[in-house]
Each structure stands twice: as structure tokens, then as C-alpha cells.
Amino acid sequence: MADAPAGKLSHFDAEGQAHMVDVTDKAVTDRVAVAACHIKMARETFDIITEGRAKKGDVLGVARLAGIMGAKRTSDLIPLCHPLPITKVALDLAPDAALPGIRITATVRTTGQTGVEMEALTAASTAALTVYDMAKAVDKAMEIGGLHVVLKDGGKSGRYEAT
Amino acid sequence: MADAPAGKLSHFDAEGQAHMVDVTDKAVTDRVAVAACHIKMARETFDIITEGRAKKGDVLGVARLAGIMGAKRTSDLIPLCHPLPITKVALDLAPDAALPGIRITATVRTTGQTGVEMEALTAASTAALTVYDMAKAVDKAMEIGGLHVVLKDGGKSGRYEAT
Amino acid sequence: MADAPAGKLSHFDAEGQAHMVDVTDKAVTDRVAVAACHIKMARETFDIITEGRAKKGDVLGVARLAGIMGAKRTSDLIPLCHPLPITKVALDLAPDAALPGIRITATVRTTGQTGVEMEALTAASTAALTVYDMAKAVDKAMEIGGLHVVLKDGGKSGRYEAT
Amino acid sequence: MADAPAGKLSHFDAEGQAHMVDVTDKAVTDRVAVAACHIKMARETFDIITEGRAKKGDVLGVARLAGIMGAKRTSDLIPLCHPLPITKVALDLAPDAALPGIRITATVRTTGQTGVEMEALTAASTAALTVYDMAKAVDKAMEIGGLHVVLKDGGKSGRYEAT
Amino acid sequence: MADAPAGKLSHFDAEGQAHMVDVTDKAVTDRVAVAACHIKMARETFDIITEGRAKKGDVLGVARLAGIMGAKRTSDLIPLCHPLPITKVALDLAPDAALPGIRITATVRTTGQTGVEMEALTAASTAALTVYDMAKAVDKAMEIGGLHVVLKDGGKSGRYEAT
Amino acid sequence: MADAPAGKLSHFDAEGQAHMVDVTDKAVTDRVAVAACHIKMARETFDIITEGRAKKGDVLGVARLAGIMGAKRTSDLIPLCHPLPITKVALDLAPDAALPGIRITATVRTTGQTGVEMEALTAASTAALTVYDMAKAVDKAMEIGGLHVVLKDGGKSGRYEAT
Numbered sequence: 019m020a021d022a023p024a025g026k027l028s029h030f031d032a033e034g035q036a037h038m039v040d041v042t043d044k045a046v047t048d049r050v051a052v053a054a055c056h057i058k059m060a061r062e063t064f065d066i067i068t069e070g071r072a073k074k075g076d077v078l079g080v081a082r083l084a085g086i087m088g089a090k091r092t093s094d095l096i097p098l099c100h101p102l103p104i105t106k107v108a109l110d111l112a113p114d115a116a117l118p119g120i121r122i123t124a125t126v127r128t129t130g131q132t133g134v135e136m137e138a139l140t141a142a143s144t145a146a147l148t149v150y151d152m153a154k155a156v157d158k159a160m161e162i163g164g165l166h167v168v169l170k171d172g173g174k175s176g177r178y179e180a181t
Numbered sequence: 182m183a184d185a186p187a188g189k190l191s192h193f194d195a196e197g198q199a200h201m202v203d204v205t206d207k208a209v210t211d212r213v214a215v216a217a218c219h220i221k222m223a224r225e226t227f228d229i230i231t232e233g234r235a236k237k238g239d240v241l242g243v244a245r246l247a248g249i250m251g252a253k254r255t256s257d258l259i260p261l262c263h264p265l266p267i268t269k270v271a272l273d274l275a276p277d278a279a280l281p282g283i284r285i286t287a288t289v290r291t292t293g294q295t296g297v298e299m300e301a302l303t304a305a306s307t308a309a310l311t312v313y314d315m316a317k318a319v320d321k322a323m324e325i326g327g328l329h330v331v332l333k334d335g336g337k338s339g340r341y342e343a344t
Numbered sequence: 345m346a347d348a349p350a351g352k353l354s355h356f357d358a359e360g361q362a363h364m365v366d367v368t369d370k371a372v373t374d375r376v377a378v379a380a381c382h383i384k385m386a387r388e389t390f391d392i393i394t395e396g397r398a399k400k401g402d403v404l405g406v407a408r409l410a411g412i413m414g415a416k417r418t419s420d421l422i423p424l425c426h427p428l429p430i431t432k433v434a435l436d437l438a439p440d441a442a443l444p445g446i447r448i449t450a451t452v453r454t455t456g457q458t459g460v461e462m463e464a465l466t467a468a469s470t471a472a473l474t475v476y477d478m479a480k481a482v483d484k485a486m487e488i489g490g491l492h493v494v495l496k497d498g499g500k501s502g503r504y505e506a507t
Numbered sequence: 508m509a510d511a512p513a514g515k516l517s518h519f520d521a522e523g524q525a526h527m528v529d530v531t532d533k534a535v536t537d538r539v540a541v542a543a544c545h546i547k548m549a550r551e552t553f554d555i556i557t558e559g560r561a562k563k564g565d566v567l568g569v570a571r572l573a574g575i576m577g578a579k580r581t582s583d584l585i586p587l588c589h590p591l592p593i594t595k596v597a598l599d600l601a602p603d604a605a606l607p608g609i610r611i612t613a614t615v616r617t618t619g620q621t622g623v624e625m626e627a628l629t630a631a632s633t634a635a636l637t638v639y640d641m642a643k644a645v646d647k648a649m650e651i652g653g654l655h656v657v658l659k660d661g662g663k664s665g666r667y668e669a670t
Numbered sequence: 671m672a673d674a675p676a677g678k679l680s681h682f683d684a685e686g687q688a689h690m691v692d693v694t695d696k697a698v699t700d701r702v703a704v705a706a707c708h709i710k711m712a713r714e715t716f717d718i719i720t721e722g723r724a725k726k727g728d729v730l731g732v733a734r735l736a737g738i739m740g741a742k743r744t745s746d747l748i749p750l751c752h753p754l755p756i757t758k759v760a761l762d763l764a765p766d767a768a769l770p771g772i773r774i775t776a777t778v779r780t781t782g783q784t785g786v787e788m789e790a791l792t793a794a795s796t797a798a799l800t801v802y803d804m805a806k807a808v809d810k811a812m813e814i815g816g817l818h819v820v821l822k823d824g825g826k827s828g829r830y831e832a833t
Numbered sequence: 834m835a836d837a838p839a840g841k842l843s844h845f846d847a848e849g850q851a852h853m854v855d856v857t858d859k860a861v862t863d864r865v866a867v868a869a870c871h872i873k874m875a876r877e878t879f880d881i882i883t884e885g886r887a888k889k890g891d892v893l894g895v896a897r898l899a900g901i902m903g904a905k906r907t908s909d910l911i912p913l914c915h916p917l918p919i920t921k922v923a924l925d926l927a928p929d930a931a932l933p934g935i936r937i938t939a940t941v942r943t944t945g946q947t948g949v950e951m952e953a954l955t956a957a958s959t960a961a962l963t964v965y966d967m968a969k970a971v972d973k974a975m976e977i978g979g980l981h982v983v984l985k986d987g988g989k990s991g992r993y994e995a996t
Contacts, residue, residue, distance in 0.1 A: 030238025075193025356564025401519025489652035682890025727845025
């Protein structure tokens with residue numbers, strides 16, 4: 019799975035000190051990343067959230083917005099992330115009765131010098147945390163999992179797709 | 182698992198509109214929350230990170246700091262969270278060769294009017310995302326999972342422990 | 345209308361230099377403030393927004409959330425505002441066909457040493473700006489007005505109500 | 508006044524879910540926006556502020572700075588706004604004895620893929636809120652109004668001027 | 671000068687891992703801290719800044735505001751700082767022709783569980799950096815120095831005064 | 834030392850009002866800046882910090898990260914700074930037994946329309962403040978000094994090197 023020379027973590031210099039990698043000379047290209055996760059919950063909680071969309075309060079709508087705004091805070095949160103001019107953020111929150119819970123997918127695009135995997139992961143994660151926040155009064159045992167990069171494209175390292 | 186009257190999501194008012202819950206009249210008490218998650222990775226990635234602690238760069242040290250700072254940004258990220266005077270944040274990042282990966286635990290305390298579950302979850306999540314960021318050059322397939330509240334205490338609703 | 349000794353702007357010291365007023369010795373009391381404003385728009389825009397609540401996109405739901413989050417950013421935005429532990433934020437966005445437009449009311453509470461007028465005004469203003477943002481593709485001529493404090497209570501200076 | 512196909516709010520997708528519009532393929536062009544508003548106050552308050560510029564404290568200088576800094580926070584405040592590399596912000600705060608009050612104009616420029624109306628509106632609004640904050644000790648009845656886009660240029664949709 | 675047991679850095683736990691110190695059980699008391707620094711500059715630069723106060727632009731007024739706002743961002747900037755409800759911030763910027771340059775003093779107060787030295791230092795530092803920013807077009811060789819805590823009081827560890 | 838026409842502070846307009854300078858028409862070029870400072874401390878403090886790197890807690894590692902993250906907050910802190918897409922940040926923290934203390938150097942790069950002196954100065958300053966924060970339990974008398982721009986290059990005004 020490892021796709022770079024073993025032992026080479028680019029966020030550290032030759033002496034092992036953390037730095038923000040120099041991307042000055044990288045090309046400005048269109049980049050996209052998709053990340054996904056899920057939040058698993060009790061059946062009753064699932065019913066409340068999914069029925070609530072229409073009647074009692076739009077948990078998924080609030081979580082979607084939180085995810086979009088979270089993507090914009092990525093370089094504030096992740097120490098060595100470059101600030102990036104994000105050009106698109108979209109989140110899909112799909113109830114899955116079999117889980118039971120919500121499946122979250124975040125898509126982020128930029129025209130810049132580094133990829134947007136961290137922005138997509140942060141968006142998905144923030145949306146899931148927001149679902150937890152809004153439903154924790156009825157269910158503290160919810161669990162967030164499966165947070166991973168589904169797709170990454172643009173830039174020198176080429177296309178990556180989760181298998 | 183659901184521990185409140187079914188259908189009662191406190192973040193919505195009677196008309197189903199989102200609001201920040203009124204905690205003006207809640208007691209100021211000591212509160213604590215512990216959250217945990219893990220990040221699973223390729224064996225080679227695990228070896229690089231764990232060896233790197235001594236020689237090539239301290240991934241876990243950077244992630245720990247990111248988690249601490251992330252806890253302080255919780256009310257910026259989660260739309261309906263109350264701002265809280267956090268009085269303690271600690272993160273433990275333990276390599277687990279069997280995973281292989283890192284197990285992350287975040288403990289947050291406050292003296293305030295609401296609980297700090299969201300702060301603990303955000304701290305653990307931000308630390309895990311930072312591990313991803315720092316190792317993604319060698320392994321894009323890492324997965325973050327098992328993010329849940331381990332313990333919550335203080336405040337009117339009493340002690341909660343994950344089973 | 346002026347309710348303090350003429351010429352006394354508390355945000356300046358004796359030499360006329362701006363400072364954040366010392367509230368160390370003020371009592372910690374429950375405080376509330378309500379602010380209101382409106383955003384006036386073309387009839388077609390009004391119809392799109394109000395119909396859209398059900399079908400095409402919830403402009404008012406997004407604006408409500410923006411207002412709640414905006415209240416939490418008040419001390420970041422307003423230079424001499426004290427940071428405050430906000431204990432409640434609620435926004436009401438009511439379509440008014442006669443305007444035509446949206447009437448916005450924000451209510452903020454705290455248990456602290458200064459009032460929350462600025463938080464309520466910032467919440468209402470941010471919600472109105474968000475309505476503008478979401479509808480500007482169809483109507484650039486919308487106008488935000490009538491932003492004022494409706495009510496303020498708690499603290500030494502007593503109750504204020506707009507007449 | 509509506510200048511787009513009725514019913515088309517670009518901040519929602521086909522299912523009516525909010526998203527940050529994809530501007531990846533839009534041209535990078537010079538863009539400018541001008542927004543204006545006013546804050547109306549009691550005659551005594553007006554006198555204090557305008558005399559104070561020289562002697563007792565520079566309300567308008569503080570408000571100007573707040574407006575400039577507010578423009579830089581726009582994408583933090585407005586949920587679906589794109590982050591933009593702002594290249595200029597200027598605010599004019601002109602006392603108007605006939606109002607009586609202050610007339611505020613904000614001009615923002617960028618070289619980017621979306622317009623800067625929201626940045627100009629946020630700058631003007633933040634400056635007005637700051638005037639309120641600084642004078643509220645003497646006058647709680649001040650009112651902010653007339654916040655609108657005066658001019659917008661650059662980008663595909665062409666020039667817009669308020670009539 | 672060292673006033674604690676040698677080798678005891680409270681920001682690390684027994685294993686040497688950074689954490690935000692637990693202050694849950696510390697008393698809420700009034701606390702004050704004063705920090706100072708200076709910025710040294712060319713004679714011509716000094717003349718421009720000091721004359722400019724009246725006529726060409728208020729460098730010191732802008733720097734003062736930046737310092738006040740900087741104090742409020744301390745816990746965002748300094749990783750292990752606790753967020754604190756600041757109750758007062760004041761900055762004094764005094765031209766010193768003998769330097770030549772500006773002498774900056776920042777005073778911060780809180781009613782809380784930890785001291786405000788970092789807030790006072792951050793305020794003074796931010797004000798000095800802002801003077802640099804505003805005058806760098808005419809003088810890149812300015813130097814900021816002498817940044818130290820002048821006074822600290824309140825809390826268990828008692829009063830500290832620089833000698 | 835002054836390298837511009839006397840009396841010309843570009844951050845003020847013809848009327849002496851602060852503004853964010855218009856850089857819309859400036860070329861997008863690679864730019865670099867290096868800033869340095871030091872923090873002087875008691876011998877015992879120096880020994881604790883330098884020994885601690887291996888055993889009791891990595892003060893310099895935490896400070897380095899704080900400096901990197903501080904660089905990204907520059908336009909939030911310095912009122913008239915333009916937001917910039919930073920492409921590299923690196924900090925070097927070198928113990929100097931002769932001081933005794935730590936010498937800090939920050940290097941920042943961007944591809945943009947304005948220089949990154951302020952980002953480099955803010956990074957160095959934030960790192961030094963973080964060292965103070967982490968060691969203040971044992972030494973309140975530490976002093977930060979010598980903060981200056983070492984090097985600046987790229988852009989129309991050419992190369993600057995401190996003499």
C-alpha cells in the first residue's frame with residue numbers, strides 16, 4: 019500500500035524536524051479529492067434523525083454545512099497543511115438503514131499546488147462530529163468509522179483510488 | 182442505547198429549527214470526557230512512524246499538539262457547540278503493532294455549564310487526521326475508525342461509560 | 345436617546361486611546377440581548393426563497409446556522425469586545441410578504457461580566473449577509489436594514505427596550 | 508431586479524442540498540465590489556463621535572480597521588463563500604450631519620475566480636457594528652441600514668451598478 | 671532567576687509528552703500581567719511615525735488595536751495556553767526619541783484559573799509586529815527587542831516583578 | 834536605512850486613513866523571507882530545555898510547530914496584511930549556550946503578489962513566545978529580542994539583506 023520510498027516522510031527535513039513542505043515549484047493544477055466515513059447509531063436514533071429531516075429538525079442539513087465550513091478550516095487545524103484556495107466543497111449524507119447510520123462523502127476541488135485530501139477528510143469528519151453533537155442527547159454510543167480517502171486526482175503523483 | 186425521550190433532539194426548538202441550547206441556568210460543575218479512535222495503516226507505514234519517533238521525525242508529537250489545539254477550536258467547528266473554558270487537554274497516542282496503527286485517547290476537562298464530549302472527540306479526530314497528513318506521502322490507504330466517547334462525567338445527566 | 349454623560353465613550357481612556365474596558369470588578373450576572381434586522385428583496389426572489397424552504401434548498405436554515413456561528417465570532421470581529429461564554433443563541437427568520445423579504449431576530453444569553461448586544465447584532469447581521477450570499481445569483485439589489493437592539497437586560501445598567 | 512433564471516439558487520444542488528459552488532473552471536480575473544451602509548444615531552452621539560476624532564478617541568479609525576479585518580474573515584463567516592486572495596480593502600467613513608450618523612463605503616478587490624460582493628458587504632457591516640460597539644455606552648438606539656452592493660465588476664456576469 | 675524545581679516543565683507529563691496543564695482545581699482569582707517590548711528604527715522612520723500621528727496616518731493607533739485583538743487570539747497561537755475570559759486589555763505605545771523607536775507596554779487582566787502573561791506578551795508582540803508592517807516600506811531594518819514580563823500578580827504563585 | 838521616499842507610509846491613503854494596499858496589479862512572483870530572533874534565559878532553564886529534548890519533553894519541537902502554524906495566522910493578526918497562499922514554512926531553533934538561550938530562524942516562501950516578511954517575523958515571534966510559555970514555570974525573566982528581517986527576495990523592490 020505504501021507508495022513512496024520507505025522511511026521518507028516528507029513533512030520532516032533531513033534532521034527529522036517538522037516543516038511545511040516547499041511547494042513553490044509545483045505546478046498549479048486542478049485537483050480533486052473525495053473522502054468518506056460513516057456514523058453508526060442505535061436504531062431509535064436513526065429513526066429520529068431520518069424522520070426529523072422533514073419534521074423535527076434537519077440534522078443532516080446542519081452537518082452538511084458544518085462539513086463545508088470545516089473544509090475551509092483545514093489549514094488552521096492540521097499543522098503542516100498548506101492554505102489552499104478551495105474552489106468547491108460538496109457533502110453527501112445518506113441514511114443507511116442497514117448500518118444503521120449515516121454514510122458521509124465529501125468532495126473538494128482546488129486549483130493549486132497541493133492536493134486536497136486533508137480538506138476532504140476534514141469535511142467528512144466535521145460533518146460526522148456534528149451528527150454526533152446533534153444526536154448525543156439521545157445516544158452517546160454512536161461511533162464514527164471508516165474515514166478514508168476514496169479518490170484523489172490532479173498533480174504530479176497522479177490518480178489514487180481506494181481499492 | 183438511546184438515553185433520552187425518543188424524538189427529543191435538544192438542538193432543535195419546537196418548530197424544528199436549529200438553535201444553541203440555553204444552558205444559562207445549568208450549574209457550573211467540573212466535567213470530564215474521554216474519547217478514543219484509531220488509525221490503521223500498512224505495516225511499512227507503522228514501522229516508519231514508530232521508528233521515526235526517535236530518529237526521523239516525531240509524527241506522534243505533532244499529532245498530539247494538533248489534537249490539543251483542535252480541542253480549543255471545537256466551538257468554531259461544531260455549529261451548535263457552546264464555547265467553553267477548557268481546563269485540561271491530554272492526548273495519548275499509542276502504537277499498536279497488532280492493528281497495525283496508532284490508538285488515540287483524548288481527555289478533556291472543564292469547569293462549565295455543558296459537557297466536553299465534543300471537545301474530546303474533536304481532539305482525537307484532529308490528532309488522527311494529522312497522523313494521516315504526515316504519513317500520506319507513503320500510504321494513502323490509512324483508515325480512521327472507532328471514534329467514540331469512552332467516558333463522560335459531571336453535570337446533571339451523570340456518568341456515562343462506553344460498554 | 346443618549347443615556348450616558350455626554351462625551352463619555354468608555355472604549356477610550358483619558359488620553360483618547362482605544363482600550364478594552366476593564367470589567368474585572370463587574371458582577372457575573374445572567375444577561376440577555378435581542379437584536380433584529382430585515383433584508384428586502386425583489387418579489388421573485390422572495391418567492392424563490394420561501395418556496396425553496398420545502399423543495400429547492402433551505403436558504404433560511406443555512407442563514408440561521410450562520411447567525412448562530414457568527415455570534416460565537418463576535419469578539420474576533422469587533423476589536424474592543426470582550427470574549428464571553430455564550431450560553432444561548434437562537435435566530436428567528438420570518439418571511440414577510442409585505443416587505444417583501446425576511447425579518448430576522450437574534451436572541452443571545454450569557455452568564456458573564458458584560459452584555460451581549462454585540463453578539464445579538466452580529467448574529468442577526470451574519471444571518472442577513474448569508475441570505476444575501478445565497479440569493480445574490482438572482483438578485484443583487486437586496487438591501488439589509490433596520491439592524492438595531494430590541495432588548496437588553498441583566499447587568500448594572502438595567503433593562504433597555506427599543507421604543 | 509432578479510437577473511437569473513427564476514428559481515435558480517446556485518448554492519443548492521439539484522436535490523436542494525447546500526454546497527460550495529464549483530468555480531474550478533471559472534477564469535481568474537480582476538474583480539472589484541463596492542458596498543455601502545449607514546449607521547443613524549442621536550445628535551449628541553454624532554457630536555461626540557465627530558468631535559472625538561480629534562480629541563477624545565478615534566471611533567471611525569477603529570471602525571475602519573475592523574472593517575478591513577472583517578473583509579478577511581468573510582469566508583469564515585458566510586458558510587458557502589469561497590476563500591479568496593483579497594488584494595485590496597479600503598473603507599470610507601463619512602460623518603453625515605443630516606442623518607445624523609456615519610455613511611460607510613467599502614471597496615474590495617481580488618484577482619480570483621469569484622466576486623467580492625460578500626467581502627465588501629462584510630467589511631461595511633463590521634465597520635458599522637464597531638461604531639455601534641464604541642458608542643453604545645451613550646446611545647443604544649442607533650440603527651444600521653441601507654447595506655447594499657453599490658458596484659460589482661469583473662468576471663463573466665459583467666458589471667452591476669445599483670440604481 | 672529560575673523559581674521552580676529544576677527540571678520541572680509543567681507542560682510535559684511524566685513521560686515527557688506535551689499536554690495542556692490541568693487547572694480544573696485552581697482557584698478563580700483576579701489576575702493581571704504586564705509585558706513590554708520596544709521596536710528600534712531609523713531616525714527618519716521615527717520622525718515619519720511620530721509626525722504621522724497627527725497628519726499622515728496613525729501607525730500607533732493601528733498597532734494598539736492589533737495588540738488588543740492579538741491578546742484575544744493568544745490561546746489560538748500558543749499551543750498549550752488555556753482559553754481565558756480576558757476582562758481588560760490596554761496598550762501604551764510611547765515614542766522614545768533616544769532609541770529611536772517605540773516603547774510598548776501591554777496590560778491584561780482576567781478573572782480565571784491561570785495567569786495572563788502569555789496574553790500580555792502576545793499583545794505587546796503583535797503591536798510591535800504591526801508597527802513593523804506599517805513602516806516596512808520605508809525601513810526594513812527595524813528590530814523588535816526587550817520583550818519580557820514586567821509584572822504578574824494574582825493566583826497561587828504570587829507576585830512577580832521584573833528586576 | 835530608510836529605503837523609500839521619506840513620509841511615504843503605503844498603508845495610509847492621501848488623507849492619512851489606513852487601508853489594505855492595492856496589489857491587484859503587482860506580478861505574481863516567487864517570494865522568500867527569512868526572519869530571526871532569540872530568547873535569552875537563565876542557565877538552569879537552558880539546561881532543562883536542551884536536555885529535555887531527549888528525555889523530559891520537546892520544548893523546541895512544540896515551539897517549531899507553533900511557529901509554522903503562526904505563519905498561517907499572520908493576516909488574521911496583522912490588520913493590513915494581505916492573505917497569502919504560503920508555499921513553505923520552516924523554523925530552525927538552535928540552542929546557544931553562550932547566550933544562554935535559543936536562536937530562532939524562520940523561512941517562509943510564497944508565490945504571490947506581496948512579500949512574506951510579516952509571515953516570517955510572525956513565525957519566529959510565535960515560536961519564541963511558545964518557548965516562553967513552556968518554560969515560564971521555571972523562569973519568568975526570559976527575554977525575547979533581536980527580532981528582525983534577515984533576508985527578503987522576490988518582487989519588484991528586489992533583494993534585501995540585513996547588514
